[in-house]
Amino acid sequence: MKAAVLYEANAPLVIEHFDLPDIRDDQVRVRLMASGVCHSDWHIVKGEWVDVNRPPVILGHEGAGVVEEVGPAVRNLNVGDHVVLSWMRNCGLCEMCQVGYSNLCEEPWDHRGQPRFQDSDRQMKRMNALGTFSTETIVPQDIAIPIDREIPFAQAALVGCGVMTGVGAALNTAKVQAGKSVAVFGCGGVGLNVIQGATIAGAEPIIAVDILDNKLEMSRQFGATHTVNSAQVDPVEAIQQLTDGKGVHYAFEAIGLAPAPFKQAILCTRRRGVTVFVGHAPDNTPVDFDAKILALEKTVIGSMYGSCRPRLDFPRIFSLYKAGKLKLDELVTRVYPLEGVNEAFEALGRGEVARSVLDLN
Ligand SMILES: [Zn+2]
Ligand SMILES: [Zn+2]
Structure with missing residues (x-):
């Protein structure tokens, strides 16, 4: 062979x-x-x-x-x-x-x-x-x-x-509920599948975030209802604007390259919001955020293989x-x-x- x-x-x-x-x-x-x-x-x-x-x-x-x-x-x-x-x-x-x-x-x-x-x-x-x-x-x-x-x-x-990693993060790890709002950071092979998992669950809106317009365009095919180019605008602000200033119920980080999107995925959720780390970052990637944010009963959870x-x-x-x-x-x-x-x-x-x-x- x-x-x-x-x-x-x-x-x-x-x-x-x-x-x-x-x-x-x-x-x-x-x-x-x-x-x-x-x-x-x-x-x-x-x-x-x-x-x-x-x-x-x-x-x-x-x-x-x-x-x-x-x-x-x-x-x-x-x-x-x-x-x-x-x-x-x-x-x-x-x-x-x-x-x-x-x-x-x-x-x-x-x-x-x-x-x-x-x-x-x-x-x-x-x-x-x-x-x-x-x-x-x-x-x-x-x-x-x-x-x-x-x-x-x-x-x-x-x-x-x-596919399993992305769809599973939405359906199994987060158990996304119908009619709730979702943001997905990263529209690569995994992120697009988080989007389709959220679509299958009946989430609304589904906000796709990426720095590449070609990927954002792709995300619409898989169910994204809104797109945010995070190279052009602050994604946390954009997501808040799209959700009446509240933030999303669920945010997924599906990039796994650098600390910023992990942090943004925590900041863009609403009270009691759930952030799922799907992307597997390089070894020793620190993510720093103000600890009191979690006092709003936010959850941060990792997802392994969906x-x-x-x-x-x-x-x-x-x-x-x-x-x-x-x-x-x-x-x-x-x-x-x-x-x-x-x-x-x-x-x-x-x-x-x-x-x-x-x-x-
Ligand atoms: Zn793989
Ligand atoms: Zn075992």
């Missing part, structure tokens, strides 16, 4: 060939058909996250494909099944798993025991033990979620990270898609071959795309 490897931060990825190891009893081998290029991959390329998935590593964690081989202990999958991969494993046993927040499983990502991809003289680790920037991968059975064959692979792949339980939530997203209530086709802005991965990162860096997808097979 071939895969895109990051050898060091801020260097281009390199396409290399590897031999796959044999699968273990509880694993499946997946021929990957599509992988989204996500901001989390980009954080690692830029060297902004040093704790996990440190290079050298095969990047990619948003993939879909076809099961090609199943281990003898695999129970719920067959050769030929179409699957979306979840980038987080859960143990099923810890407190968080038992209370329904398997996205916060207390067992950390476990790269030990996961097969590494072999070359003649070295082994290669894979992002989140997936490494979806490759033509094939091997994963434990529990993170390959079967899907209907009619769902196109590019669209399916995006549900594995960006508080999802992949086996329940992925099928839920695909039924909304099939019913025409959730957009996936419109998210696939560009398609590149695996060899185009560096171009895809450049387009992401320039803010040109909702999502680029690698067409892998």
Whole structure:
């Protein structure tokens, strides 16, 4: 198989060939058909996250494909099944798993025991033990979620990270209510999905905030009722003006680059407002605000992977898609071959795309 490897931060990825190891009893081998290029991959390329998935590593964690081989202990999958991969494993046993927040499983990502991809003289680790920037991968059975064959692979792949993260932040983490007001900072792959989650919930108004007009335009397609260009106006003031001076019921930060939008997302909520940090900031990003703001009974909460339980939530997203209530086709802005991965990162860096997808097979 071939895969895109990051050898060091801020260097281009390199396409290399590897031999796959044999699968273990509880694993499946997946021929990957599509992988989204996500901001989390980009954080690692830029060297902004040093704790996990440190290079050298095969990047990619948003993939879909076809099961090609199943281990003898695999129970719920067959050769030929179409699957979306979840980038987080859960143990099923810890407190968080038992209370329904398997996205916060207390067992950390476990790269030990996961097969590494072999070359003649070295082994290669894979992002989140997936490494979806490759033509094939091997994963434990529990993170390959079967899907209907009619769902196109590019669209399916995006549900594995960006769509689930955004839609889940609105529907699962914040539990946005119909008729309540929402502001979303950042209209990238995740922010657009927060907007569509809020749309599905029946929120009104839905205010999109970004510094790029092309992204604000895109946000309207996903349900934004108002747009604010935060490079031109103070977004907190603009949001207050749009909500009778009160601020929004819910604000989402879906950028994760710098402190300012996190703070603005707290300042623009009304009394008892809820701010959700969806964007994963670079390590050590301080957000400072006047502590007494929270005395207005405001809530600030983080969201991890849209508080999802992949086996329940992925099928839920695909039924909304099939019913025409959730957009996936419109998210696939560009398609590149695996060899185009560096171009895809450049387009992401320039803010040109909702999502680029690698067409892998
Ligand atoms: Zn991602
Ligand atoms: Zn657990």
